[in-house]
Amino acid sequence: MRVEDYYVQGRRGWIRLQEKGGKVTEMPCHHNLERYLDEYLAAAALEPAAPLFPSVRQGHLTRTPLAQSNALDMVHRRAAAAGIRTRITNHSFRATGITTYLKNGGRLEIAQQMAGHESPRTTSLYDRRPDTVALDEVERLEIFRLDRMPSRLDRLRAQCPHHFSTHF
Secondary structure: EHHHEEEEOOOEEEEEEEEEOOOOOEEEHHHHHHHHHHHHHHHOOOOOEEOOOOEEEOEEEEEEEEEEHHHHHHHHHHHHEEEEEEEOOOOOHHOOOOHHHHHOOHHHHHHHHOOOOOOOOHHOOOOOOHHHHHHHHOOHHHHHHHHHHHHHHHHHHHHHHHHHHHHO
16 A cells, blocks of 8 residues: 555545455544554655555664564564464454444445455345354353352262262
């Protein structure tokens, strides 16, 4: 992305994204992203043709875009500093954005359009809402009900008295 890929249309910030296969997607920015980009660009004083996120050499911004591997390293450092242990990648943000949008009442067709996907099936692969449902459903398993555990333990003790007398 280049600085010129962030622009104002009407009174709103927009972003131009270069997708796979040369496809271009343009969309309005969330108001927080608009504010962050405005502050960042004011502080960085980058030229319009410069990379939006340039690499840094010897404490100075270069005209070379930040490498994807460097961006991933930065994400890992920030995640570790925040105490996040989950495996995270640059693509995790795409899944989080799509999932959050859908959790907040967004429609799959619009998420598909924003993600630049040809098929809603591709977009649904990024939807992590079923993970939450699965976790909720696991809690319904009867085998782990604490009110039934003592009787099950008593039966196991009766079936294996030697094991339970030495280990528990």
